[in-house]
Amino acid sequence: MRGGVLQRDVADAWVRRSRLPHMVGLDLRAKIAANKNAAEQVLRLIDKYGADTVKSVMRRMMDDAERRLRAKLETLPEGTWSAVGYQEQSGSGDRGLHAIKVAMTKQGDKLVFDFRGTAGQTGIINCPYPGLRAGIVFTMLPLLAGDIPWAAGGLMRCFEILTDEDTITNASFPAAVGLLGRTLGVGVAADKNGSQEVLLAELDEFKYRLALHPAAEDVPREIGWIVDSPGELDRLTRRLEEAGYRREGSPEEAELRGATRLRWFTDPVGYRVELAVGQAKVRSAPARPNDGGRGITGLGHLVLAGPPLAELRELYETVLEFRLTDYRAPGLYFYRCNRTHHSIALARADTPSIHHLELEHESLDDVGRSYDRALANDVPISISLGRHTNDKAISFYVENPSGFQLEIGCGGIEIGDDWVPHDFGTSDVWGHHHIAPNPFAAS
Numbered sequence: 001m002r003g004g005v006l007q008r009d010v011a012d013a014w015v016r017r018s019r020l021p022h023m024v025g026l027d028l029r030a031k032i033a034a035n036k037n038a039a040e041q042v043l044r045l046i047d048k049y050g051a052d053t054v055k056s057v058m059r060r061m062m063d064d065a066e067r068r069l070r071a072k073l074e075t076l077p078e079g080t081w082s083a084v085g086y087q088e089q090s091g092s093g094d095r096g097l098h099a100i101k102v103a104m105t106k107q108g109d110k111l112v113f114d115f116r117g118t119a120g121q122t123g124i125i126n127c128p129y130p131g132l133r134a135g136i137v138f139t140m141l142p143l144l145a146g147d148i149p150w151a152a153g154g155l156m157r158c159f160e161i162l163t164d165e166d167t168i169t170n171a172s173f174p175a176a177v178g179l180l181g182r183t184l185g186v187g188v189a190a191d192k193n194g195s196q197e198v199l200l201a202e203l204d205e206f207k208y209r210l211a212l213h214p215a216a217e218d219v220p221r222e223i224g225w226i227v228d229s230p231g232e233l234d235r236l237t238r239r240l241e242e243a244g245y246r247r248e249g250s251p252e253e254a255e256l257r258g259a260t261r262l263r264w265f266t267d268p269v270g271y272r273v274e275l276a277v278g279q280a281k282v283r284s285a286p287a288r289p290n291d292g293g294r295g296i297t298g299l300g301h302l303v304l305a306g307p308p309l310a311e312l313r314e315l316y317e318t319v320l321e322f323r324l325t326d327y328r329a330p331g332l333y334f335y336r337c338n339r340t341h342h343s344i345a346l347a348r349a350d351t352p353s354i355h356h357l358e359l360e361h362e363s364l365d366d367v368g369r370s371y372d373r374a375l376a377n378d379v380p381i382s383i384s385l386g387r388h389t390n391d392k393a394i395s396f397y398v399e400n401p402s403g404f405q406l407e408i409g410c411g412g413i414e415i416g417d418d419w420v421p422h423d424f425g426t427s428d429v430w431g432h433h434h435i436a437p438n439p440f441a442a443s
C-alpha cells in the first residue's frame with residue numbers, strides 16, 4: 001500500500017508466487033482491510049479516552065494475558081517434546097531435504113522452543129526471526145489461549161526461543177531476505193555453481209553482476225571484467241602470459257558466467273581475476289520496487305587494497321591497459337577501462353581486501369530512497385552522504401556482513417580521451433564523514 005492505494009505490481013508479485021492465487025489475493029485484501037479497520041478503531045479509542053488511557057489499558061491487557069497463560073502453564077505436566085519437519089526445493093535442481101528441528105520444553109510457567117540443529121539457510125526457503133516468532137504465536141495461541149484475550153505482546157513473554165543464526169528458520173544476510181533485497185531493491189536468484197549453491201544479484205540487464213557463495217571465510221572469490229571481443233581476449237591473454245601470469249579457465253566456468261569464453265589468472269594479492277567475452281543480456285530491465293525510480297542501474301566500481309600496490313598497478317595499468325584517471329600519491333590510484341571516471345581504484349593497505357564496491361543508482365532520488373530503506377532496516381551506515389572530489393559522485397556507504405562496504409552512489413562523471421591524469425587533492429567536496437577512521441585519508 002502507498003498513500004492508501006494498493007500497489008498492483010507488488011500485489012501481483014506476491015500472488016503469482018502462490019499455488020492458490022485467488023485465495024491469496026483475497027487473503028491479502030482481507031489483511032489490508034483488517035489492519036485498516038484496526039487502525040481506525042484504535043484512533044477512535046484515542047479520540048474518546050486519550051492516548052495515555054488507551055496505552056495503560058493495552059499494558060494491563062498484556063500483563064493480564066501473560067498472568068493467565070502462566071497460570072495455565074503451571075497446571076500442565078513438565079516435559080520435553082520434539083519433532084523434525086523437512087523442507088524441500090530451496091532452488092531449481094535442489095533434491096535435498098532441509099530439516100527443521102524443534103524441542104519444546106514445559107518448565108514451570110513457561111515454554112521453551114529450541115530450534116537448534118535446524119538446517120542452514122539456503123536458496124529461497126528462508127524465514128527470518130520475526131517469521132519464526134509469528135509461527136509460534138500462530139500455533140500456540142489457539143491451543144493454549146482460547147479463553148484468554150490474544151494480547152500477543154503479553155502472551156509471548158511466556159515463550160522462550162532458542163535458535164542458531166543463519167538457519168532456514170532464523171535466516172540472515174546473505175540469505176535472500178536481507179540487504180540487497182529489502183534495502184537496495186535488487187532481485188536475488190538462487191542458482192547452482194557445480195554442486196554448490198550461489199545467489200545471483202540482478203543489478204542490470206545481464207544475468208548477474210554480483211554472486212554470493214557460501215564459504216567458511218568471507219573473502220572475495222573472483223573479480224570479472226568483460227572484454228570487447230574474442231580477439232581482444234586472446235591479445236590480453238598473451239600479454240598476461242608474457243608478464244608471467246598463468247592462464248586458467250574452462251568452458252563450464254564460462255557458461256556459469258553467461259559468457260562464451262572465459263579465462264582467469266591470479267592477481268598479486270591472490271584474488272582470481274576473470275576476463276570474459278560473449279555475455280548475453282537476459283532481461284530488458286531488472287525488476288525493481290515500484291517507488292518511482294530505476295534504482296540500481298549497475299555495478300560502478302571497486303576499490304582493491306593490498307600491500308603490493310606497485311605490482312597491482314603494473315598489472316592493471318601496464319598489462320591490462322587500464323588508463324590512469326587521477327590519483328593521490330603515494331597510495332591511491334583510479335583507473336578506467338571505458339568512459340566512466342573509474343572502474344577500479346588501487347590502494348595500499350596492510351592486508352588485501354575489497355575496500356568497497358559501488359552500486360550505481362540512476363538518480364539522487366534513488367540514492368535517497370536506498371538511504372531511507374537503510375535507516376528503516378537498521379543497516380549500518382559507515383560513511384555519511386557526501387560528494388567525491390574526483391568523480392563528482394554523490395553517495396553514502398553501508399557495511400555488509402562480509403566485512404567490506406557497499407557504496408550507494410549516483411552521478412559519477414564520464415571523461416574523454418583528452419583527460420590529463422592529476423593529483424585530485426582532498427577526497428570530498430562535502431560530507432562523507434567516516435564512522436571508523438578513514439584508511440585512505442590524506443596525510
Ligand SMILES: [Fe+2]
Nearest residue numbers: 301356358407
Ligand atoms: Fe567509490
